[in-house]
Amino acid sequence: MLHLRIHPENPQARLIQQAVERIRAGDVVVYPTDAAYAIGCQIGNKSAMERIAQIRQLDAKHQYAILCQDLSDIATYAKVDNAMYRLLKANTPALTTYILPATSEVPRRLMHPKKKTIGIRIPINPICQMLLKELGEPLITSTLVLPGQQDPLDDPFDIEMQLGKRIDVFIDGGLGMLATTSIIDLSQDHPIIIRRGLGDVSAFE
Numbered sequence: 001m002l003h004l005r006i007h008p009e010n011p012q013a014r015l016i017q018q019a020v021e022r023i024r025a026g027d028v029v030v031y032p033t034d035a036a037y038a039i040g041c042q043i044g045n046k047s048a049m050e051r052i053a054q055i056r057q058l059d060a061k062h063q064y065a066i067l068c069q070d071l072s073d074i075a076t077y078a079k080v081d082n083a084m085y086r087l088l089k090a091n092t093p094a095l096t097t098y099i100l101p102a103t104s105e106v107p108r109r110l111m112h113p114k115k116k117t118i119g120i121r122i123p124i125n126p127i128c129q130m131l132l133k134e135l136g137e138p139l140i141t142s143t144l145v146l147p148g149q150q151d152p153l154d155d156p157f158d159i160e161m162q163l164g165k166r167i168d169v170f171i172d173g174g175l176g177m178l179a180t181t182s183i184i185d186l187s188q189d190h191p192i193i194i195r196r197g198l199g200d201v202s203a204f205e
Contacts, residue, residue, distance in 0.1 A: 001164050008032065008173040011130045019169055020134045027168035028052060030144060030159055033067075034095045034125045035198050036152030037144040037159060037176045039167070040067065042137075049109060049140055055166055057147040064110045065097050065119025067141040069132035076105050077138065078120055084186065087203070092122040096199030099185040110140065117187045127173050143180055151178050 002022060004015045023029055023041065028048050030039050039055065041048035043066060053062070066077060071089060074080060078100035080088065088098065102111045102118040111118055121141065123129060132139060145152045146162065153159050154176035163170075182199035185192040191204035 001160075001167055002169045003160065003172060004169065005172045006127055009126055011127045013130070013134075015171075016127075016130045016134050019131060019171055022169045023135060023139070028055075028166075029169040029171060030163065030167050031131065031171040032125060032127055032173035032176050033141070033181075034123050034128070035143075035177055035179050035181045036154055038067075038141045039144050040139045040141045042135075043110070043140055044107065046107075046109065051166075052140070052142055055163070056142060056145065058142070060113055062142075063099065063112045063117065063119055065121055065141050066110070066138040067128060067132060068120055068122050068138045069129060070122060073138055074100075074120065075103075077103055077118055079103055087186075091200075091203055093124045094122065094199050095124070095197065096182045096184060096201065097121040099183065099187050099194070101187050115187060117185075119183070121181065125173075127171060131171075152176070152180065154178050 004019055006015050026045050026048050028041050028051050030037055039052050097119045099117050099119050102116050106118050143152050156172045180197040182197040182201050183195040184204050185194050193201050
């Protein structure tokens with residue numbers, strides 16, 4: 001496992017480039033976000049995604065999310081009208097994951113099997129932002145909660161001890177947070193707050 005210690009506020013460009021090279025090569029990466037640590041891989045990489053599902057023991061009904069640098073990617077992956085776009089623009093970047101109807105560009109394995117939706121999140125975290133900018137495309141993302149545990153892993157020591165042999169790259173941004181993002185389903189006629197986490201959901205109530 002490649003362990004990269006990256007400054008949480010001023011990420012070192014050389015180390016971010018190293019991580020991106022490995023992601024492009026099909027590696028599974030653990031990285032810090034605005035909330036808890038997350039596990040991710042390149043959006044088109046089926047085998048890396050299957051490894052994430054294995055590590056987290058996710059079933060076929062799991063709603064995956066993608067991490068986007070900004071709203072410029074949104075029309076590629078989600079169906080949004082002008083009113084929805086304005087609402088998202090006013091409420092991103094944020095500590096919130098938005099569930100939206102997926103476009104045909106989204107690999108079927110990423111969509112919710114029945115609802116045909118995709119989760120989209122635009123992070124504030126400087127490491128995430130720099131990673132996405134260098135990668136030039138969204139990243140599959142899933143909160144780093146291991147089977148049988150309720151809280152996500154937030155301590156770099158624990159992450160290395162428990163996952164060192166199962167992941168390829170660990171971006172260590174220091175101690176994370178035990179909290180998760182809010183999740184809002186915008187795929188229906190009215191917003192549905194699925195999970196209240198760190199993100200402010202007042203605009204959708």
